Amino acid sequence: MENLGLAQYSQEIQDKVAQARQRVSDLHAELPRWGLVVWTAGNVSERVVVNESGPSTDDLFVIKPSGVRYEELTPEAMVVCDIKGQLIDGDRSPSSDTAAHAYVYEHMPEVGGVVHTHSSYATAWAARGEEIxxxxxxIADEFGGPVPVGPFAIIGDDSIGRGIVETLSNSSSPAVLMKNHGPFTIGKTAEAAVKAAVMVEEVAKTVHLARELGEPVPIPQEAIDSLNDRYQNVYGQ
Known part of the structure; x- marks a missing residue:
């Protein structure tokens, strides 16, 4: 795969990329720590804003290389792509989910981080094609309503990215269960997207357990809206 290199970018951008590589490397360690991945599955990416005016199609993103075990990941191992998913810098091929991440960044400028896992309980809901x-x-706090299901799509092109964008553009949820595949999460930062990945697995497990005992009781929409607003805009401030 052609590697265009970072020399075409200013030192400031190169420094931003180096910092993002460190953060993305550190955040990948959170996925096995929380039991969200096995072997080489899953990935974290982070947007690098190139222009001071804000996110645009000129941006880059840092993502995990394909087929590398988590204990072997380092900041230097991370690869850099442009917004179309083309390799800019790195010694390995980007993740097989790179096209999906790229499509999200191109079409959702507010997104600064994307995460994909195959965490067991969330993926079980995805296998059923059923929202949580x-x-x-x-769930109200973190997701603002049910965790939605996205369409079935094949890995390799931007089909998964299209499904993510179509599903989450009209949802308050930072997580989508891609049908027969698994969860993808987004956030203003890569850390926020990792948090959403941890939380979607937690609620997927808890609601599964609740169903084993009986039918869970839904929360009224008015209460969902109030809880979500408080958590997102007041809690921790």
């Missing part, structure tokens, strides 16, 4: 209902205050 909003039956816990944690």
């Amino acid at each position: 209902p909003c039956v816990l205050t944690m």
